[in-house]
Amino acid sequence: MTDRPSRLELRLHARVVALLAGALVFVCAGVGLTAAGSARAASSSKNTFIGELDTSVSNFNPFLAFEQGEIDTNDMIYPTLTFGNERNLPGPWLAKSWSISPNKLTWTFHLRTGLKWSDGTPLTASDVAWTYNLTMHNSAAATANGSLVAGFKTVTAPNAATVEITTKQPLANVLNDVMIIPIVPEHIWKAHVKKIGTFTNTTTPVVGYGPYVFTGYKPGQSVTLTASKSFFGGVPRYKTLILNYYANSSAAVAALRSGAIDSVGPNEMTDTEWKALEHVPGVKAYQNVSNDWYAVEVNSGAKTRSGKPMGNGNPLLHNQVVRRAIAIGINRNELVQRTVGGTGVPTGSYLTVAFPQWYWTPPASQAQNYNPAKANAMLTAAGFPKGKNGYRYDKKTGKELSFRLGIHSDYANDAATANYLVGWMKDIGIKLGVQAMSNTQLNDNLAIGDWDLLMDQWGENADPTYLLSIQTCSVLPLNKNGSGGNTDSFFCNHHYDQLYNAEQHQFNLAKREADIKAMEKILYSADDDIILYDDNYLWATRSNYVKGYVYGSPNSQGLYPLQNYELGWTKAVPAASTSGGGSSSTLIIVIIIVVVLLGGGGLLATLRRRRTAEERE
Numbered sequence: 001m002t003d004r005p006s007r008l009e010l011r012l013h014a015r016v017v018a019l020l021a022g023a024l025v026f027v028c029a030g031v032g033l034t035a036a037g038s039a040r041a042a043s044s045s046k047n048t049f050i051g052e053l054d055t056s057v058s059n060f061n062p063f064l065a066f067e068q069g070e071i072d073t074n075d076m077i078y079p080t081l082t083f084g085n086e087r088n089l090p091g092p093w094l095a096k097s098w099s100i101s102p103n104k105l106t107w108t109f110h111l112r113t114g115l116k117w118s119d120g121t122p123l124t125a126s127d128v129a130w131t132y133n134l135t136m137h138n139s140a141a142a143t144a145n146g147s148l149v150a151g152f153k154t155v156t157a158p159n160a161a162t163v164e165i166t167t168k169q170p171l172a173n174v175l176n177d178v179m180i181i182p183i184v185p186e187h188i189w190k191a192h193v194k195k196i197g198t199f200t201n202t203t204t205p206v207v208g209y210g211p212y213v214f215t216g217y218k219p220g221q222s223v224t225l226t227a228s229k230s231f232f233g234g235v236p237r238y239k240t241l242i243l244n245y246y247a248n249s250s251a252a253v254a255a256l257r258s259g260a261i262d263s264v265g266p267n268e269m270t271d272t273e274w275k276a277l278e279h280v281p282g283v284k285a286y287q288n289v290s291n292d293w294y295a296v297e298v299n300s301g302a303k304t305r306s307g308k309p310m311g312n313g314n315p316l317l318h319n320q321v322v323r324r325a326i327a328i329g330i331n332r333n334e335l336v337q338r339t340v341g342g343t344g345v346p347t348g349s350y351l352t353v354a355f356p357q358w359y360w361t362p363p364a365s366q367a368q369n370y371n372p373a374k375a376n377a378m379l380t381a382a383g384f385p386k387g388k389n390g391y392r393y394d395k396k397t398g399k400e401l402s403f404r405l406g407i408h409s410d411y412a413n414d415a416a417t418a419n420y421l422v423g424w425m426k427d428i429g430i431k432l433g434v435q436a437m438s439n440t441q442l443n444d445n446l447a448i449g450d451w452d453l454l455m456d457q458w459g460e461n462a463d464p465t466y467l468l469s470i471q472t473c474s475v476l477p478l479n480k481n482g483s484g485g486n487t488d489s490f491f492c493n494h495h496y497d498q499l500y501n502a503e504q505h506q507f508n509l510a511k512r513e514a515d516i517k518a519m520e521k522i523l524y525s526a527d528d529d530i531i532l533y534d535d536n537y538l539w540a541t542r543s544n545y546v547k548g549y550v551y552g553s554p555n556s557q558g559l560y561p562l563q564n565y566e567l568g569w570t571k572a573v574p575a576a577s578t579s580g581g582g583s584s585s586t587l588i589i590v591i592i593i594v595v596v597l598l599g600g601g602g603l604l605a606t607l608r609r610r611r612t613a614e615e616r617e
Helices: 033-041 068-077 125-137 174-180 186-195 249-258 271-277 320-328 332-340 372-381 412-427 439-448 465-469 494-504 509-526 565-571 575-580 584-598
Strands: 048-053 082-084 090-092 095-100 106-111 152-159 162-167 212-218 222-227 240-245 283-288 292-298 344-346 402-408 431-437 453-459 529-535 537-542
Touching (some): 068 240, 068 565, 082 174, 162 174, 412 453
Antiparallel strands (some): 082 090, 095 106, 152 162, 222 240
C-alpha cells in the first residue's frame, strides 16, 4: 500500500506517483533529533542535504521494491530510459532520443554513449535489453514492474547504443513505462537471478549509474548516497544525500525547526504542524496540487491469480451492500476539514485532480454521498438487523458486522482518520477494531490477505496506466504466500481488464479518455477502494540552507505545481551559493526540458508511481 502515488505516487512512483518522487531513506524509528543533529554538525550544509522520507526500507532490489523509499532510492542510483521533467512528462535520460515505426509497434531508443557503471564497466544497450527480458520472462523479477512490460513482444539491442522494443499491439504509454523500470548492470545481476525473489541488494557500495551512488546502509538507521563524479548531467551540488525516517511527524518537524535537517515532506506532517512552520524564521512552507489519494481498502475476497481463496478476511465484506454502506457512511467533507485542516479535495475518483484529463466525477444519481440513514436502511433490508448492543449481525450466520481496520502506526493521520471512521461506522451498526501496525507488517498482511480494511494512499502520474494496472486480475499473487503479485486490494473484474487492455493501445486521446473513465466508474461502483480525498502535498524546507528544491510558482490558491523531488534534488543548491547561477546538473535538466518542449520525438505519453505508489505504504 502506499504509496504515500503510491508509488506516484508516481509511487515518483510508481512509482507518486505516483510520480517519480525522489527520496532516499534514513530508517531511524526512534532516532530523532540527536542522530539528525549529529549528522548536521559533522558535515557542512554546503555539501550535504539532510531530509526525511515517509517509509522505512529494507529491500533495494528494483525487481521487488514496493516501498516508496526503496523505489526512490533505486530511481537515484539506477538509470531509466526516460525521466520525468518539470511537467511530469517523460524526457530524455539514458535514451537521448527515440522514434516509433509507422505501424506503432516498434519503438527505437538511441542511448547516450560512453557511460560507465560505477565500477567502471561500460553501460550499453545490452544491459537495458537484459533487464527488460528478465522482467518479461521471470515471474519473480516481474514482481514490481511486470505489468509495465506485459504488452512487450521483444526487447533487443541491435548495437551498443540502440534498444528496440516491439509491442504486441500499439501501446500509447511506452514512454511512461520505460521511465519507471530501473536498468541494472547485467554483469552484476546475472549472479542473483536464481534467488532474485529474495535478494535484498543491501550490500554497499551498490553498482549503479545515476546522479548518486548508494554507499551506505545501516538497517534501522540510515541510507547514504554520494554524488557521482561521472554522471552525464554533472556532479550534483550536494555531495551527499541523507534522509531520515522518523517514527512520527512531530520528530521530523522538530528536526527541521532545529536546523538538523533541510526538508520535510511531502505530506509527512500534520496540517497543524505545517501551518505552524509558516511562521518559523528560516523555514519556507509549501503546498502543491495533489496527485495523491487517501482511501480505505476493503477485502472483498482475497484470492490468488488462479482463483484460490487466501487470507483470513471477513467473508461478510464479500457482500456488496455492506461495502456500499461503508462507503456512504463516511463523511468525506467533514473528514477533510477535521483531519487535514481543509488541505485536501473530497472525492471518490480513483484518479486525481492533478490530471484533469483523466479525472472522473460520478453523476449526481450515482454519487456515494454521506447518507447514514440510507446506509442503515440498506443493511436492514439486506438481512443485517441491529442487536441489543447497537451493532448489526448477519441473520444467516449470527456473526456480527465487526471488522479490523489496519492503520499505519507511524502515520498520525491514519489514527486521526480511524477515530472518525469508528464513530461513523457505529452510527450504521458496524463495529471497527483499529489495529495499528508498522508499515512493513501492514504490507505483509496485505500481500497474504490477512486483513479486513486498511488505510491506503497512492500517488498518480501524468499517465495513469500503472495505477490502473494494480487493479487488474493479472497482478493478483501467484501463491497464497503473496509472492508474484502487486495487487492493491485483490480487485479483479474482467470488464475492467478489457478496458485496461484497450486504453493502452489507444492513440486516439478522446477514446482513451473514455475507456479510462469507464474503468474509474467500475472501481467506484465496486467499493473495494473507497477513495476519501485527494491529499495536497505539504512541504517545508530550511530556506536559509537550501534554494531551488521546490520549483515553479504558486497558483491563485497558493498551490505550487506537482513536484518531482528527485528533480528537485538535482536543482537544489546551498542557499549561500545561489548567486553563482546553479550547477552543471541544473543546466542539463534545463536542456532536457527544452528538448522535450520542442518535441523530444513528439510522442510523449505520461507517468506514475506509488507512494505511494507517487506511490507501497
